[in-house]
Amino acid sequence: MAVTATAARAGAGFSLPAMVKEAGLTALVVLGLSFYLVGFETLDVPGGVDIRTRFGDVAMAVVIAFLGRTAVFLLRVGRPRPVLLLAPPIALLILVALLSETLFGPVIGARVKLLVPFDSPVVMWAVLAVTVILAVRAAWRLSHDTQQLSDEQRDARAGAVAAQVQRALRYLGPALLVFALAMPFMPFANRQIVDIGTLVITYIMLGWGLNIVVGLAGLLDLGYVAFYAVGAYSFALLATYLDLSFWICLPFAGLMAASFGVLLGFPVLRLRGDYLAIVTLGFGEIIRIILLNWYSFTNGPDGVSGIPRPSFFGYDFTRNPAEGEASFHMLFGLEYSSMHRIVFLYYLILALALLVNFFTLRIRKLPVGRAWEALREDETACRSLGINPRNTKLTAFSIGAMFGGFAGSFFATRQGFISPESFTFIESAVILAIVVLGGFGSQIGVVVAAVILIGLPEIFRELQEFRMLAFGMAMVLIMLWRPSGLLAHRDATLRLGPVGRGGGTAR
Amino acid sequence: MQHSFEYFLSQLINGVTLGAIYGLIAIGYTMVYGIIGMINFAHGEIFMIGAFVSLITFLLLGFAGVTWIPLALLIVLIMAMTLTAIYGWSLERVAYRPLRRSPRLAALITAIGMSIFLQNYVQLLQSARNKPMQPVISGGVELMREGEFAVSLSYMQMMIIVTTLVLMTCFSLVIARTALGRSQRACEQDQKMAALLGINVDRTISLTFVMGAALASVAGMMFLMYYGVIDFFIGFLAGIKAFTAAVLGGIGSLPGAMLGGLLIGLIEAFWSGYFTVEYKDVAAFAILVLVLIFRPTGLLGRPDIEKV
Numbered sequence: 001m002a003v004t005a006t007a008a009r010a011g012a013g014f015s016l017p018a019m020v021k022e023a024g025l026t027a028l029v030v031l032g033l034s035f036y037l038v039g040f041e042t043l044d045v046p047g048g049v050d051i052r053t054r055f056g057d058v059a060m061a062v063v064i065a066f067l068g069r070t071a072v073f074l075l076r077v078g079r080p081r082p083v084l085l086l087a088p089p090i091a092l093l094i095l096v097a098l099l100s101e102t103l104f105g106p107v108i109g110a111r112v113k114l115l116v117p118f119d120s121p122v123v124m125w126a127v128l129a130v131t132v133i134l135a136v137r138a139a140w141r142l143s144h145d146t147q148q149l150s151d152e153q154r155d156a157r158a159g160a161v162a163a164q165v166q167r168a169l170r171y172l173g174p175a176l177l178v179f180a181l182a183m184p185f186m187p188f189a190n191r192q193i194v195d196i197g198t199l200v201i202t203y204i205m206l207g208w209g210l211n212i213v214v215g216l217a218g219l220l221d222l223g224y225v226a227f228y229a230v231g232a233y234s235f236a237l238l239a240t241y242l243d244l245s246f247w248i249c250l251p252f253a254g255l256m257a258a259s260f261g262v263l264l265g266f267p268v269l270r271l272r273g274d275y276l277a278i279v280t281l282g283f284g285e286i287i288r289i290i291l292l293n294w295y296s297f298t299n300g301p302d303g304v305s306g307i308p309r310p311s312f313f314g315y316d317f318t319r320n321p322a323e324g325e326a327s328f329h330m331l332f333g334l335e336y337s338s339m340h341r342i343v344f345l346y347y348l349i350l351a352l353a354l355l356v357n358f359f360t361l362r363i364r365k366l367p368v369g370r371a372w373e374a375l376r377e378d379e380t381a382c383r384s385l386g387i388n389p390r391n392t393k394l395t396a397f398s399i400g401a402m403f404g405g406f407a408g409s410f411f412a413t414r415q416g417f418i419s420p421e422s423f424t425f426i427e428s429a430v431i432l433a434i435v436v437l438g439g440f441g442s443q444i445g446v447v448v449a450a451v452i453l454i455g456l457p458e459i460f461r462e463l464q465e466f467r468m469l470a471f472g473m474a475m476v477l478i479m480l481w482r483p484s485g486l487l488a489h490r491d492a493t494l495r496l497g498p499v500g501r502g503g504g505t506a507r
Numbered sequence: 508m509q510h511s512f513e514y515f516l517s518q519l520i521n522g523v524t525l526g527a528i529y530g531l532i533a534i535g536y537t538m539v540y541g542i543i544g545m546i547n548f549a550h551g552e553i554f555m556i557g558a559f560v561s562l563i564t565f566l567l568l569g570f571a572g573v574t575w576i577p578l579a580l581l582i583v584l585i586m587a588m589t590l591t592a593i594y595g596w597s598l599e600r601v602a603y604r605p606l607r608r609s610p611r612l613a614a615l616i617t618a619i620g621m622s623i624f625l626q627n628y629v630q631l632l633q634s635a636r637n638k639p640m641q642p643v644i645s646g647g648v649e650l651m652r653e654g655e656f657a658v659s660l661s662y663m664q665m666m667i668i669v670t671t672l673v674l675m676t677c678f679s680l681v682i683a684r685t686a687l688g689r690s691q692r693a694c695e696q697d698q699k700m701a702a703l704l705g706i707n708v709d710r711t712i713s714l715t716f717v718m719g720a721a722l723a724s725v726a727g728m729m730f731l732m733y734y735g736v737i738d739f740f741i742g743f744l745a746g747i748k749a750f751t752a753a754v755l756g757g758i759g760s761l762p763g764a765m766l767g768g769l770l771i772g773l774i775e776a777f778w779s780g781y782f783t784v785e786y787k788d789v790a791a792f793a794i795l796v797l798v799l800i801f802r803p804t805g806l807l808g809r810p811d812i813e814k815v
Contacts, residue, residue: 214612273611279795279796285788440612483613
């Protein structure tokens, strides 16, 4: 199969047997993949497990795989016409079936729906999307009689786009900031939208925090969620045991997370690459297990509840404050509204996130920030230039941890309830995915990736159980499409002399 | 009772059984790491899929009326190995091969993405509930007895340990003696040079994934039979522990993976036997950290010399 692929790429023409063989092989593999897990459904019955068959779905999957692979083959060898001829009608058919109930009413609609042999709307949308993409590509191939780009050309082109985005950032950044600031007052902003905004910015903040560790210092941390958890639990426990307010606890939570960063970092930071990754992952799990089992202190799996909400510098967001105290809406003479707190939380996390961003942008220009980036590029060279790798890494690690701790205490105050459930490995993976998908070390990339990975799934809540499936798929597809991240464009922090005058542009 | 030799022995048996399962999964990690230098994060999910395939085969055999246990076990073994191997092959083809020349983190992210995808794929298709299964092999031999407490070695445990030993022996022979093993070792050392000498590198890497998946599926089958219950999430923890085992033994080294698996199994069994069950995972990870601090390349790993 690898041989046929290379031969075709080298410009070999169309051959029917080759096409049938390739599509047939794909169909065969799909048959193998789906035969069991799709074909048989295990049902829970009293006293054991029963089985139901779904061979129709398997057959469908095989047919779709065969047709899809044939289309891809045809596009690759430069015969887009059959694809262009077949794909639009199929897409139309599916679209009609999807909208049948709204178009024709429930009775006829149900019959129209039978035209398409699968009934899950999500599957229909997915097949529709693939068909449309194939049709568009076929049309593109037909109108632009160009050869397919090589991987390097494609990379160079995408890199240029990323560079343009970076340049445009001078204007785009403030514009985004203004948008973020004005968002809660826009006409479309209801409670749900602001909540989603808060969630996305929380992940942006976590992404920026982790970016210091992974993007700048090049330390692969798979247990970042541990610091998030430490921050959340320090605040929650301080607030519930000692009755301290959010603003007093926030620095403590950051400090606590940073000390955990040092505690973990000190022994393990001399490990490299994947060893570091697995140790940090283990550390994340250890923290979670301890939180889960130290029942007398952390309340175990039941979590900590009744965490105080943040106050507006001492003024609560309550309708009827306690005797002798004023609340937020009284202070400003506003009508009480539950939105106040939500909007306040939004601005709070925005401010925290901007703090991280500002900090990162400035520290990159300080000696320690430069040392981080140098260390990422070549540890041995750094060592020989007199940089202490361990201390330098430790600063990055603990600063990243501190920001994670801040985000954690924000999370705790926003939710009012935390439990170890919220701090599983999947969270670490999501945060790391945001950093890597955005493009290493790119601040704006983190924003884009967070919006895609966190914002979109929140909006498509109707997908329900397909949500995480699509999430995993998206991670894979984005990486395959742009292996170095969406907006990867590494501009040197330092240049020797002005650009373009022959002075070496440090890369 | 905790201080008796009998108790120690029974924990030892439990630990070795558990270690056999971890060892089989760890081999997949270590081989993939050895040959393409990346963590195959979705390997735990391959193990989980192996367990599900075994479950379905057992059920089908039950309906078909195959009651002779050795035959049933053989069929399940073959089905699980074949079908799971297809998953391993597709995984490599879809998620890793296109990224072989990309930054290593890219492949790590696709691996995590695949892991999330496969978990949810199985959850969607087979529901999130626990899947129980009746024990297939029961009974055992009593080794020792002290009052109420009997140390027994069940036939199930015997089967697990023996199967693992047989598989590992076969596997070591494949690596050491066959042409495939030679090309694998060649690719491990230098892919470009191996390709120049006429080794089909793509095929070798694919086969590595296939072999790893097949071994993981056997582990899945044994997990199913030993614990009698599986769900879509078992791959995560088992995967992490097996990876820990691979790192503990020295990643890239086959005997290391087996030794690491055995050690992790023993640590877990003894920790839960003598201390607290809740913190057994903490113990495993803590030992990993300690080993890495004092011997950063694992127990049997070769130190890689950095050239400037």
